[in-house]
């Protein structure tokens with residue numbers, strides 16, 4: 001899968017222009033993804049067009065961002081080898097390695 005989409009909101013009729021943050025690179029399944037310091041992992045992945053963050057145990061159903069406030073656990077992924085990381089509450093760091101999670105994680 002080629003990750004090239006850029007789905008960020010650049011102009012908003014109500015909100016001001018976002019402050020420009022330092023660009024960093026995170027890796028999703030080994031593929032580089034552009035991100036900005038201070039944003040959650042889930043925001044960077046969604047801007048890159050990635051919607052499935054984990055899959056359920058019983059039915060292998062896809063899950064992604066649902067609440068975006070750290071309550072539902074639908075955004076859990078494996079981050080730098082750590083399973084069950086809530087990506088909506090975890091900020092990006094340069095060089096982070098992120099993988100989708102299957103089931104409860106190891």
Ligand code: FES
Nearest residue numbers: 068070072073088
């Ligand atoms: S989207 Fe619900 S915990 Fe992250």
